Structures are given as structure tokens and as C-alpha cells.
Amino acid sequence: MSNPVHIDIDGTIAIVRIDNPPVNALSQSVRAGIVSAIQETDANTNVRAVILICSGSTFMAGADIKEFGKPAVPPLLPDVVAALEAAQKPWVAAIHGNALGGGLEVALGCHYRIAQVGTMLGLPEVNLGLIPGAGGTVRLPRLILMADAFAMITSGKPVTAATAKLTGLIDAVSNTDLLRDAVAFTKTIIDLPKPLALSVKPIKEPLTDDEISAKSKAITAKSRGQLSPKVAAETLAAIQALDAQSGLTLERENFLKLKADEQSDALRYIFFAERSVSKIPSIKSAITKPISTIGIIGGGTMGAGIAASCLLANLNVTLIERDTTSLEKGVDRIIAILHASMKRGLIDPARYDALTGNLSSSTDYINIADADFIIEAVFEDMNVKKDVFAKLDAVVKPEAILASNTSYLDMNALAAATAHPERVIGLHFFSPAHIMKLVEVIHTDHVSDDVLATSMALAKKLRKLAVPAGVCDGFIGNRIMSAYRRAAEYMLEDGALPHQIDAAMKSYGFAMGLFEMQDLAGLDIGYAMRRRKDATRDPNERYVDIADKIYRMDRLGRKNGAGFYIYEDGKTPIHDPDIDALVIAESKRKNIARTSMTEVEIMDGLLAAMADEGAALLSENIAASPEAIDVVMVNGYGFPRWRGGPMYQFKRSA
Numbered sequence: 094m095s096n097p098v099h100i101d102i103d104g105t106i107a108i109v110r111i112d113n114p115p116v117n118a119l120s121q122s123v124r125a126g127i128v129s130a131i132q133e134t135d136a137n138t139n140v141r142a143v144i145l146i147c148s149g150s151t152f153m154a155g156a157d158i159k160e161f162g163k164p165a166v167p168p169l170l171p172d173v174v175a176a177l178e179a180a181q182k183p184w185v186a187a188i189h190g191n192a193l194g195g196g197l198e199v200a201l202g203c204h205y206r207i208a209q210v211g212t213m214l215g216l217p218e219v220n221l222g223l224i225p226g227a228g229g230t231v232r233l234p235r236l237i238l239m240a241d242a243f244a245m246i247t248s249g250k251p252v253t254a255a256t257a258k259l260t261g262l263i264d265a266v267s268n269t270d271l272l273r274d275a276v277a278f279t280k281t282i283i284d285l286p287k288p289l290a291l292s293v294k295p296i297k298e299p300l301t302d303d304e305i306s307a308k309s310k311a312i313t314a315k316s317r318g319q320l321s322p323k324v325a326a327e328t329l330a331a332i333q334a335l336d337a338q339s340g341l342t343l344e345r346e347n348f349l350k351l352k353a354d355e356q357s358d359a360l361r362y363i364f365f366a367e368r369s370v371s372k373i374p375s376i377k378s379a380i381t382k383p384i385s386t387i388g389i390i391g392g393g394t395m396g397a398g399i400a401a402s403c404l405l406a407n408l409n410v411t412l413i414e415r416d417t418t419s420l421e422k423g424v425d426r427i428i429a430i431l432h433a434s435m436k437r438g439l440i441d442p443a444r445y446d447a448l449t450g451n452l453s454s455s456t457d458y459i460n461i462a463d464a465d466f467i468i469e470a471v472f473e474d475m476n477v478k479k480d481v482f483a484k485l486d487a488v489v490k491p492e493a494i495l496a497s498n499t500s501y502l503d504m505n506a507l508a509a510a511t512a513h514p515e516r517v518i519g520l521h522f523f524s525p526a527h528i529m530k531l532v533e534v535i536h537t538d539h540v541s542d543d544v545l546a547t548s549m550a551l552a553k554k555l556r557k558l559a560v561p562a563g564v565c566d567g568f569i570g571n572r573i574m575s576a577y578r579r580a581a582e583y584m585l586e587d588g589a590l591p592h593q594i595d596a597a598m599k600s601y602g603f604a605m606g607l608f609e610m611q612d613l614a615g616l617d618i619g620y621a622m623r624r625r626k627d628a629t630r631d632p633n634e635r636y637v638d639i640a641d642k643i644y645r646m647d648r649l650g651r652k653n654g655a656g657f658y659i660y661e662d663g664k665t666p667i668h669d670p671d672i673d674a675l676v677i678a679e680s681k682r683k684n685i686a687r688t689s690m691t692e693v694e695i696m697d698g699l700l701a702a703m704a705d706e707g708a709a710l711l712s713e714n715i716a717a718s719p720e721a722i723d724v725v726m727v728n729g730y731g732f733p734r735w736r737g738g739p740m741y742q743f744k745r746s747a
């Protein structure tokens with residue numbers, strides 16, 4: 094392995110460059126290279142200052158997570174950061190891309206920091222079930238206000254270079270050439286006395302006990318059982334009263350405890366799973382076609398969200414609707430989404446104008462004749478979709494790709510109804526499509542490798558988590574959900590009550606229980622889906638009538654104020670004893686002797702149903718790996734991320 098750390102001398106300034114693709118992770122060779130660079134530049138009497146910069150797309154994006162499962166090899170990152178602080182010459186961190194975790198901690202060990210506009214700087218360790226482990230909790234609140242450091246570390250959310258300049262996290266922003274600006278900046282400090290190391294400075298505006306208690310309460314409520322945000326808050330609270338060295342010792346102790354915890358193992362698993370599932374080895378040699386213009390058919394809930402996603406990815410979008418009234422409504426929905434993004438500061442007004450300028454609309458399919466990729470999001474009706482695809486076949490160019498956003502319909506049947514099935518694919522987005530990262534990419538029996546590869550590339554361009562899935566009713570996520578919903582309904586007849594099942598799921602870490610979620614989606618949606626399956630349902634299969642009975646009482650869920658729960662304010666579920674009575678009466682009607690269930694027994698039953706259906710999906714080649722199932726369930730169905738996913742849990746319990 095060649096040395097990833099290179100030193101060039103430019104007059105009295107040394108340029109130390111890290112080159113460790115893909116993200117300049119702080120692997121052992123990088124850590125050792127930095128330490129030797131400190132020794133070399135300290136010993137070089139011509140050198141009066143040092144710039145630390147990275148090659149490639151980003152500054153150091155953190156410790157090398159791939160090393161976590163192995164024995165730590167010196168120099169350890171905390172020691173590298175301490176060595177930077179103690180360097181004889183001032184070190185200037187020149188930052189671009191992402192300075193995250195250990196990468197930002199290295200920058201905090203430097204004496205100055207300059208970042209390129211658009212850089213993201215953060216300590217996202219809590220997302221991996223950790224807390225900063227190389228001095229971040231001690232140095233950051235000595236550079237910026239404790240309140241700002243507390244927010245960054247407990248949330249794991251990065252800040253932009255602009256914000257970092259405002260808070261004092263960085264000293265300068267480069268709007269042009271980072272290295273050139275870093276050299277110019279270094280020349281302004283080169284004759285100044287080397288600044289005090291952060292670790293000998295006081296904490297900036299410590300938080301009061303009341304402030305810490307209020308913040309910690311909010312964190313505990315939001316983290317729903319995940320340890321790391323709470324431990325981060327506790328560590329920061331304790332560090333306020335400690336000198337830097339004692340603080341570093343406490344931080345390291347809490348970091349190592351979390352690193353050994355199963356929650357961190359699960360969070361690191363899902364981090365890598367989300368990056369592995371989008372790789373399809375069998376199409377490595379496929380050709381990814383260029384995409385610049387997207388046609389969206391149907392500007393309803395989903396079509397508008399998908400169109401907005403494509404516009405935000407700098408694609409040109411043409412919306413097609415069935416009539417001018419629907420078209421106007423569709424365009425309004427898309428514009429409203431972009432406007433909301435601007436109001437939230439995600440895009441500036443100039444970008445908003447540019448993106449809306451990339452949107453065109455029509456009721457005439459001829460206006461998407463040159464589109465590279467067409468996504469239909471019309472009614473969930475096979476005939477309507479077949480009619481749309483027939484119209485598309487007649488006008489689009491031969492290399493255009495046709496995708497359906499169907500939730501349940503048979504993609505093979507839809508593809509077979511077109512002139513060129515090899516260019517038809519399913520893209521199952523999740524609502525709201527411009528926010529949810531997950532998309533299931535449904536490969537039909539005849540889809541070409543190039544079409545599949547191009548679809549995966551489009552999903553990545555939309556910054557989506559693309560999970561390939563085979564054709565079946567419900568693909569991966571809805572199939573797993575149907576399975577555990579069935580198990581939950583059996584539990585209702587066998588002895589549990591809706592609020593008990595929902596409580597068990599929330600205790601496990603779900604944001605919402607299954608029955609509250611059905612009230613949110615609308616009991617009419619579930620009722621229509623069950624009716625659609627009546628004709629093909631196995632008559633010997635146990636069928637639970639409870640949800641049908643509630644629907645037939647005109648209780649549609651939140652949308653009309655009552656479903657499994659009552660909603661006086663339209664959103665807060667209130668336990669309804671009448672529903673309990675209905676459930677108990679159903680058990681009696683079916684002569685089922687009810688037995689009470691603990692929350693653990695309920696969750697064990699639901700997890701077993703998920704794992705069983707997951708095994709079936711794997712055996713049917715609908716899901717390519719257990720990781721694919723876990724990525725879908727964590728990113729589309731509220732499975733607690735720090736539990737890794739149903740297949741991760743099944744493997745751990747085996």
C-alpha cells in the first residue's frame with residue numbers, strides 16, 4: 094500500500110496532501126502518515142507553516158469504519174490529533190467536500206481552518222451508534238459556543254461552510270481555488286504567534302443545568318431507544334466541569350463502550366448495507382445511458398413528488414396529464430414542493446427560478462417524444478397504465494426507458510403489453526417521493542441490463558436509496574408489511590388488543606404502531622386492497638374480519654376522525670374501548686380462547702413473521718440479499734435503524 098500522505102514544500106509553507114480514495118478515511122496508513130508529516134515539517138527549519146489538504150472529492154470523511162471490527166493499530170486517532178495540536182509549526186486545514194467525524198476532529202487539532210464554499214462539516218458519530226472518539230466533544234465546545242457544539246454532536250447533523258464561518262468553526266471560506274486561498278490565508282498568519290491549542294482554552298459559554306436538562310429530555314424523547322444521542326448529551330454535560338485531559342479520558346471511555354454495543358454494530362451494518370444493495374454484480378458490464386430529460390405521466394401525489402425530485406437533481410422535466418385542469422393542478426403541486434424547499438433554505442431563489450424553468454407541461458404525449466426516461470404515476474389501474482404505455486410506445490424514441498411507479502400491479506404483465514418489454518422497469522417510490530430516499534427498482538423478466546443499470550444510475554442521481562427487487566405482489570417492503578400485518582391481526586383474535594400491539598412496536602423503537610399507521614393511511618386503502626385479493630385468496634387461509642368490520646362502521650381512520658382509534662384533534666390517537674370490545678367479540682364469535690401477550694411476545698411474533706417472509710423473498714429471488722430487505726424496512730417502513738432490520742435481528746438471534 095503506497096503512502097497516502099505526500100509532502101510538498103512551497104517556499105516556507107509545507108503542503109501535506111492526503112490521497113486515500115474514495116473518501117480519505119483515516120485508515121492506519123493515513124494516521125501514521127500525518128504523524129510522520131508532523132515530525133518532518135517540525136524538523137525542517139525552512140518550513141514555517143503547514144497546509145493539510147486532501148485529494149479527490151472530499152476532505153477526510155472520518156475514521157475508517159471498515160477498521161472498526163479489527164484490533165486498533167497505532168497511532169490512534171486521538172493521539173494523531175494531540176500531535177497536530179502540539180506541532181511546532183501552525184497547521185492550516187484546507188477543507189472541501191465533507192469534513193466528518195474524525196476528519197473534523199483532525200481539523201480541530203489544526204490551528205486554523207479554511208473551507209471551500211459548499212463544504213459540509215459535522216460530527217455524525219451518533220448515526221453510527223457512537224460519539225466522537227478523537228476529542229470532538231472536548232475541542233468543539235472550546236472553539237464554538239457549547240450550545241452550537243451540543244446541537245451538532247447530539248444530532249449528528251453537519252453544517253455548511255457558511256454556517257461554520259458564522260459560528261467560528263472555520264476561519265475563512267474559499268470561493269475559488271481552495272489551495273491557492275489556503276496559501277494566501279497561511280501567509281496572513283505565518284508571522285503571528287502560533288495560536289493556543291483548543292484543549293487549553295475554556296469552554297465557550299457552558300450550558301446551564303436547566304438548559305442541559307431540557308435538551309437531554311428532548312433528545313431522549315426523539316431517540317426512541319437509541320443510546321448514542323443520550324450518551325453524547327451526558328458526555329458533553331460532564332465535560333463542562335472537567336479539564337480537557339479528563340474530558341478526553343471520559344469521551345474515550347464512553348466512545349469505546351458504545352463501540353462495543355450491539356446498537357453500533359447494527360448501525361454500522363445498515364450504513365454499509367445501504368451502499369452494497371445498489372450494486373448488481375451481474376450487470377457490471379452494462380452501459381448506463383445518459384439521462385437529461387424526464388417525462389412524468391400523472392402529476393398527482395406521487396407524480397408531483399417524483400417530478401420535483403428530478404428537477405432538484407438538475408434534470409429537465411415534462412409533465413403530462415390527462416386534461417388541462419389536472420395538468421394545472423399537477424404543475425401547482427410541483428411548484429409548491431419547490432417553493433417549500435426554498436422556504437426551508439434548501440435551495441436559494443435563483444436555484445428555484447432555474448428549476449422551475451426546467452419544468453414544462455402538456456396534455457399531448459408528443460411533447461415527451463425526446464425524453465430519455467419516462468415515469469408513469471397514473472391511477473393504480475392496469476388498464477389505465479396499459480393505455481398510457483401504448484401511447485408512449487407510439488411516440489417515444491427507441492432508446493427511451495419506460496418506468497411505472499405502481500405499488501402492486503404485475504410489472505411483467507405491464508411490460509408484456511408494450512412493444513419493447515426490454516425497456517420497461519418498475520420504480521416504486523415512496524410517498525412523499527421528494528423526501529423519502531427509498532426506491533424499489535423492479536426488474537421484470539425481460540428488462541435489459543442497460544435499462545436496469547440506467548435506472549439504478551437515475552436513482553443515484555436523485556440521491557435515492559435504490560434497492561433492486563423482483564416482480565411479485567408488493568415487491569419487498571409491502572410483502573413484508575402484509576406478512577406482519579397478518580400476524581398482528583391473528584394476534585388480535587388470539588388475545589392482544591390494537592393499542593397493545595402498537596405500544597409493543599413503539600417500545601421496540603418504531604415511531605408508530607401498525608394500527609395507528611393504518612388509520613393514517615386510511616382504512617379504505619386496506620379495505621380496497623383486501624377486496625382486490627378476494628378472488629385469489631386461499632379459502633383455507635385464516636382471514637381476520639376486524640379491519641373490514643371497522644371500515645364498514647364508516648370508520649376510515651384519521652381522515653374521518655375514527656378508525657382503530659378516535660382522533661378528536663385529527664392526529665392524536667385516543668384509545669377506544671369500543672374497538673377492544675369488537676376485537677374480543679370477534680374472538681368469541683370464532684371460539685378462540687384469548688390469551689394475553691407481553692410486549693416481548695408480540696414483537697417476537699411480528700419479527701418472526703418478517704423474517705419468514707424475508708426468507709421467502711430470498712428463496713424466490715425477489716430480494717437479492719438480507720441486506721436488501723433490511724435497507725427497505727429501515728428506510729421505508731419505520732423499522733428502527735439502530736436495530737439493523739428484521740433480517741439482521743433474525744441472524745443475531747439465530
Ligand code: T1G
Nearest residue numbers: 115118154155156157158159191193194195225226227368
Ligand atoms: N470509512 C470507510 N469507508 C467509508 C467511510 C468511512 N468513514 N465513508 C464512506 N465510506 C465508503 C463507502 O462505504 C463507499 O464505499 C464509499 O466510501 C463512498 O461512500 C473517531 C469514530 C462521506 C458523505 O460517518 O457520510 O470518525 O460502496 O457512497 O454518497 O470520532 O460516505 O464505494 O465500497 O456514501 O458521496 C464518521 C460516513 C466515522 C461519514 C460521502 N464519518 N460517510 O457520501 O459516497 S466514525 C461518517 C458518509 C468517526 C471518530 C469517529 C458518506 C459521505 P463503496 P458513499 P457519498
Ligand code: NAD
Nearest residue numbers: 391392393394395396414415419470471472473499500524
Ligand atoms: P393520484 O390519484 O394522486 O395521481 C394520479 C394522477 O394520474 C392524477 O393526477 C390523474 O389526473 C393522473 N392520470 C390518470 N390517468 C392518466 C392518464 N391516462 N394520463 C395522464 N395522467 C393520468 O395517485 P398517486 O397516489 O400519485 O399514485 C399514482 C401511482 O403511484 C399509483 O400507481 C400508485 O399505486 C403509486 N404509488 C402511490 C403511493 C402513495 O403512497 N400514494 C406510493 C407508491 C406508489
